[in-house]
Amino acid sequence: MNLIDFASSPISLLPPIVALSLAIITRRVLLSLGVGIVLGAFLLTDYSVVSATQYVYNTVSGVIIEDGGLNLGNVSIIGFLLLLGMMTALLTLSGGTKAFAEWAQIRVKSKRGSKLLAAFLGVFIFVDDYFNSLAVGAISRPVTDRFYVSRAKLAYILDSTAAPMCVLMPVSSWGAYIMTLVSGILVSHGITEYSAIGAYVQLIPMNFYAVFALLMVFTVAWFQLDVGSMRNHELRAKQGIGFDKDNENDSAQAHELNEELDIKESDFGSVSDLVMPIIVLIVAMVAAMIFTGSQALAANGAPFDVFGAFENTNVGTSLIYGGSAGLLTAIYTVVKQKLALSDIAATMWIGAKSMFGAILILFFAWSIGSVIGDMKTGAYLSSTVQGNIDVHWLPVILFMLSGIMAFSTGTSWGTFGIMLPIAGDMAGATDIVMMLPMLGAVLAGSVFGDHCSPISDTTILSSTGARCNHIDHVSTQLPYALSVALVSCIGFITLGMTTSVALSFGAATVAFVLVCFILSVLSKARMTKEANA
Numbered sequence: 001m002n003l004i005d006f007a008s009s010p011i012s013l014l015p016p017i018v019a020l021s022l023a024i025i026t027r028r029v030l031l032s033l034g035v036g037i038v039l040g041a042f043l044l045t046d047y048s049v050v051s052a053t054q055y056v057y058n059t060v061s062g063v064i065i066e067d068g069g070l071n072l073g074n075v076s077i078i079g080f081l082l083l084l085g086m087m088t089a090l091l092t093l094s095g096g097t098k099a100f101a102e103w104a105q106i107r108v109k110s111k112r113g114s115k116l117l118a119a120f121l122g123v124f125i126f127v128d129d130y131f132n133s134l135a136v137g138a139i140s141r142p143v144t145d146r147f148y149v150s151r152a153k154l155a156y157i158l159d160s161t162a163a164p165m166c167v168l169m170p171v172s173s174w175g176a177y178i179m180t181l182v183s184g185i186l187v188s189h190g191i192t193e194y195s196a197i198g199a200y201v202q203l204i205p206m207n208f209y210a211v212f213a214l215l216m217v218f219t220v221a222w223f224q225l226d227v228g229s230m231r232n233h234e235l236r237a238k239q240g241i242g243f244d245k246d247n248e249n250d251s252a253q254a255h256e257l258n259e260e261l262d263i264k265e266s267d268f269g270s271v272s273d274l275v276m277p278i279i280v281l282i283v284a285m286v287a288a289m290i291f292t293g294s295q296a297l298a299a300n301g302a303p304f305d306v307f308g309a310f311e312n313t314n315v316g317t318s319l320i321y322g323g324s325a326g327l328l329t330a331i332y333t334v335v336k337q338k339l340a341l342s343d344i345a346a347t348m349w350i351g352a353k354s355m356f357g358a359i360l361i362l363f364f365a366w367s368i369g370s371v372i373g374d375m376k377t378g379a380y381l382s383s384t385v386q387g388n389i390d391v392h393w394l395p396v397i398l399f400m401l402s403g404i405m406a407f408s409t410g411t412s413w414g415t416f417g418i419m420l421p422i423a424g425d426m427a428g429a430t431d432i433v434m435m436l437p438m439l440g441a442v443l444a445g446s447v448f449g450d451h452c453s454p455i456s457d458t459t460i461l462s463s464t465g466a467r468c469n470h471i472d473h474v475s476t477q478l479p480y481a482l483s484v485a486l487v488s489c490i491g492f493i494t495l496g497m498t499t500s501v502a503l504s505f506g507a508a509t510v511a512f513v514l515v516c517f518i519l520s521v522l523s524k525a526r527m528t529k530e531a532n533a
Contacts, residue, residue, distance in 0.1 A: 003044045003055075003374055012375040015040035016418050019368060020405055029414045033364040040371035063366045073183070074366065076316025077176050081355045081362075083323030087277060089351025090330035091135065093344070094337065095269020096277075101139045103271050111147040115221035118144060118154060122161025123214070125278065126169045129162040129458045135274075136161070137465020150237035152230060153220075155466035155473040156480065160217045163412065163447050163458050164210035170200050171285045174413075176319050177362060181369065181416060182439065185424035188373065191435065197289075197315055199436060205501050206440030208491035208508050209399075209448045213484045215512065220480065225519045230476040231526055263347055266337055273333040280329040285322025289313040357457075358413070365417025372421050391430045392496040395437045398423055399445040399492050403485065406449025410456040415446040437495050444488055452481050483519065487511045 006012035019036030023029050037056060045051035063074055091097060108114050118140035125132050137158050144154045166174040182203075183196035194202065205211070219225060226234050236242050293309030302308065334344050389397070398419070406415040419442045427435040450456045454474045463470040491508030498504065 004046055006043070006375050006377075006380065008380065010380065011043060012377045012380040014043065015368065015371055015375055016377060016422070019418065020408065023408065023414070029411050030360055030364055033361075033368050033414060033417075037364070037368050037371050040368070040375055044371075044374055059367050059370050060363070062370065063363055073180055073316045074362075076320050077180055077362065078359055080176055080316075080319035080323045081358055082352045083320070083327050085351040085353070085355035086348040087281065087323070087327045087330045087351065088135070089263055089347045089354070090327070090334055090344070091274055091277060092138075092263045092265055093339070093347045094273040094330065094333040095266035096271070096274030096333065097135050097138045097269075098265045098267075099269040100271050100274045101142050104139065104143050105146060108143050108147075111149060112222065112224075114140070114144045114147045114149055115153065115157060116218070118157045119161060119217050119221050122158060122217070123165055126165040126172055129166045129174065129461075132162040132166065133158050133458060133461040133465040135465075137462070137467075139274075141465075141467060148237045148240065150230075150233035151242055151466045151468035152233040152472050152476040153226075153237075155462045155468040156230070156477045157217055157221065158465050159451060159459055159462035159473070159477060160213050160480070162462060163450055164213040167210050167412075167443060167447050168204055168207060168214075170197060170315075171282060171289075171319075171322065175200065176315065177413060178416060178420075178443065179315055180366075181420045184369070185421060185435075185439070189424060189428040189432070189435070191432070195312060197313060199439075202436055202501075203440045203443060205505055206437060206495065207444045207447070208440075208488040208505070209444035209451075209484055212487050212508065212512050213447075213451065213481070216480055216484050216516075219516050223516075223520060225516070225523050227519050227522055227526075228476065228479045229472075230479070231523070233472065233476060263350060264343075266334070266339065268337050269333075277326050277329040277333065281322050281326030284325035285318055288318035288321035289315070292317050361411065361413050361417075365414055369417050369421045372418065373425070377422055377425065391434060393493075394426065394430070394434060395441040395496040396489050396492040398438055399441040399448070399488060402442045402445025403449040403452075406446045406456075407453045408449070410450070410453045410459075412446040412450035412456075412458075415449065416442070419446065433499060434496070437492070437499065440495075441492050444492070448481065448485050448488065452478060483515045484512075487515055 015036040018039055019032045022032035022035055026032060037059070038052070041052040041055045041059070042048075045055055062071070064071055104117055108117055118136060121136045121139060122132060125136055137154065140154060140157075141151075163174075166172045167178070169175050170179065179196045179200050182199050186192075186194075186196060186199060233242065290306065290309045290313070293313035294304050296312035296314070297304055297308055300312075331344070334347075402415055402419050405419065406412050420439060423438040423442045424435065427438045450458060452474075453459060454470065459474065459477075460470060462468075463473040466473070487508050490511040491504045494507040495501065495504035
């Protein structure tokens with residue numbers, strides 16, 4: 001099938017623009033991405049219905065079938081998501097989250113301690129943002145309520161540790177998805193200096209928004225930096241207002257998501273029922289990465305070393321091994337309590353079903369990524385940038401564009417699928433040295449936009465996990481998110497100008513300290529004003 005070359009035509013922008021515009025208007029990401037895929041197919045095949053249908057079929061089937069066999073990389077990611085969904089549902093059924101909450105209530109002795117507990121749990125439970133928001137909320141809420149921490153503050157802690165932590169960790173559902181996209185970009189541009197996981201590790205310190213959003217959570221928790229409407233919620237909480245069970249998230253979408261994950265908890269669970277499966281998942285996954293990497297090194301006649309093993313690991317296989325080990329451990333925690341097999345099976349189905357939305361987004365994101373590549377959208381954009389915009393400004397520009405897209409669509413994953421291939425093509429056509437900085441900017445901007453978006457699943461689930469009014473959560477979180485975005489812009493400007501990760505991270509750190517100092521001054525000034533009123 002001969003495809004039309006749009007490398008030098010603005011028509012190459014139509015599929016992503018239409019997909020994003022529809023997403024903003026309709027708030028339906030899957031429908032919008034689907035329209036973008038079909039439009040791209042018609043353009044590439046010169047409006048031939050037969051050829052466009054064949055192209056769509058080949059593109060979608062290519063997600064699963066490659067060169068006559070299974071696309072093991074993509075199939076492994078889908079399998080891992082299903083295993084993860086089943087495991088997290090069983091953790092709820094076992095009563096592990098409930099037992100941990102009761103354990104924490106006895107040992108946490110202060111308001112600051114209750115907030116730090118929620119923050120540390122958000123960092124520890126990083127395998128998936130959905131599970132993070134709901135599980136950490138269920139565990140922490142009784143403790144933070146006891147010390148009169150506002151539900152808005154808890155929702156902020158949940159949201160600011162969920163996606164930022166997931167996007168920084170390779171052994172998470174986010175990490176697995178991002179590595180598949182990055183792997184395709186590296187292959188398409190003939191980059192062999194580093195593997196997908198090697199690139200991912202190098203991208204971690206460049207993801208300024210995720211790193212400093214996490215640091216901001218601990219700073220806010222420790223120093224009580226309450227700015228904007230967050231201060232009002234903290235004052236109301238101090239008076240015991242806002243903790244009624246009826247004062248829950250009034251978002252219809254959040255209610256539906258919560259009902260979908262509604263599982264009856266066992267009364268005989270223990271703390272180990274929560275902790276053990278997660279530890280087994282992480283340990284098994286890391287061990288599998290080292291094992292598969294060492295096999296690849298041995299096949300190439302290279303000596304074993306840990307970093308080399310991670311560089312050459314089979315990520316998909318390792319994720320399946322780790323996910324299977326975690327699921328088996330979770331099954332053990334419910335079987336030992338002699339729970340009914342029908343309840344266990346039903347819970348595993350609920351968990352698997354909770355991942356169907358993410359898997360659909362994956363299919364559509366992978367497909368539109370192929371369409372954008374065939375349309376050569378990145379090549380056209382890079383041609384317009386050359387001579388018009390200095391390549392060194394591209395990281396900060398991509399950060400802001402990705403933020404706008406993720407905010408408008410409510411999905412960082414969809415933004416990853418659209419923007420990462422474009423950023424890769426632009427870097428490949430302008431300056432290959434800027435490849436990782438530009439990919440890092442897309443990752444950071446997507447998390448920023450998703451973090452602020454009122455229609456983001458993670459934002460909604462954070463409200464649900466905290467039992468906080470959704471609009472209250474969005475409005476109280478925004479000042480902190482924008483502050484971290486400003487810090488990130490400074491980091492990406494420095495990174496684009498110098499290509500030095502150390503210098504850019506240092507510049508962002510200085511900016512972060514200054515921002516926190518300003519927030520502290522504003523918070524203390526308001527407290528003084530209230531005391532004198």
